Amino acid sequence: MSFAFLASLLLTQYAPPPPTSNLSPRPNFNRTCAEWGLQSHACLVDTVRALDNARRKEGIGPIYLPRNWTNLTPADQIFVITNLERIARSEHPLPGLTASLNRVAKRGAARGTDPILRSPAGPALSIWAEGVGPLASDYGWMYDDGWNGPLRRTPNLACTSATATGCWGHRDNILAEWSRRLLAGRPGTWYLIAGAAQVPTITRTVLPIDRSITEDSDAMIVTAVEQPPHYVYTWAQAVAEGAGSAAKGWNPAAVPRPLEEAGTWIRTHARDVLVGVIVVGLLALTATRQGRRPRPKKVYRLSRFRRRRSRP
Known part of the structure; x- marks a missing residue:
């Protein structure tokens, strides 16, 4: 799994502080997804379970996906899991996706790099990852984004040393404090818009199980505009299907x-x-x-009965 990081406006401390070290996924969903397939229920369950275990170490509750999660597009799934990470840490959710930014995200995903928005009106933050689906990408962005010792063992391509500014950049972009920091002091009314996309990238054979899997390229970009946008998918729609709700949402890992x-x-x-x-x-x-076997035939005897006259 590989990650990249881009912030068109590089600011320090525009997000909550990251973990002190990377967390290896428990269970290892990469192996499960390779063995059972990226679209399998086992892959989904182990990825959610790994996220829940990591969140528990932060003192955060489990993930509750919308009930229609499996029917959402990959772009919608990337958007939903991003907002689930934000609201779990008391950040405002992103309002929705727009068609124009989805196209920008798709170009970045196809190139295997962070989406780039030419001449944005406001701050623009983008992220990219290559792995086994949106939830797996989210795990890498949130919990495996720092320095991991040797460079070859560090998935974040921008984290080239223990002190590099790109370390934990994906997590910072996901949890960016837009109203309090990135847009603070800007005159006028600003509207947040997001774009997300996924494209299949490479097919490789995983040993020792000898199974070919196709990894996905996931990308997302967020910026602010001064004109009211038209959203093609909104956070309100996800909430209506139970996103973030223990009572109405769906956690696949909750099954024994x-x-x-x-x-x-x-x-x-x-x-x-x-x-x-x-x-x-x-x-x-x-x-x-x-x-x-044939049943024996029953023999019936004919009995003679005398009629008796009843006495008057």
Whole structure:
């Protein structure tokens, strides 16, 4: 997994302080997603579980996705998980995505770099990652964005040393304090807009499981404009589907592990299970017919009954 970082307006301390060190994902969702597939339920569950474990170390509650999460586009998913990270740390959510910024984000994702907005009216922040989906990218941006020892073991391409300014840049951009810092002192009314996109990048074979997977290139950009924008997807829509709500939202990792693994196995081997059930049923039916013996016939005797006259 690789990350890049760009802030068109480089400011210090425009976001809450980052963790003191990187956190390795527990469980390792990269292996799970490679083994079961990027669109598998097991991949989703282990990625959410890793995020929840990392959030627990920050004293933050679990993630609650909107109920229609699996029906959202990757761009919408990137937007939703970004806002879930923001509201968990008392930051205002981004209002919505616009079609124009989605196109900018798509160009960045296709090039494998941070989206670049030419001549923005206000501050512009962007991020990019290559990995196994929006939730995995979010984990890297939020918890694996600092210096990790040797340069080859540091996913953040802008974090070239322990003191480099690019370290934790993705996390800073996600949690940027727009109203209090980035837009503070600017005259007029400003509206936040965001854009996100995902494009498939490379297909590689993962050993030792010998499975080919296609990694995704995820990108997002946020800026501010002075004219009221038209949003193509809003945070209000995500909230209506339960995003961020323990009562209405969905946390795939909340399912007990044994039940989840059993369900995953059944879904993966549904065809084999169905064929096996049919074969066993046919064998049982054949054995029953072959072992059936004719029942002995009952012999009935004809009895003579005398009629008795009843006395008056």
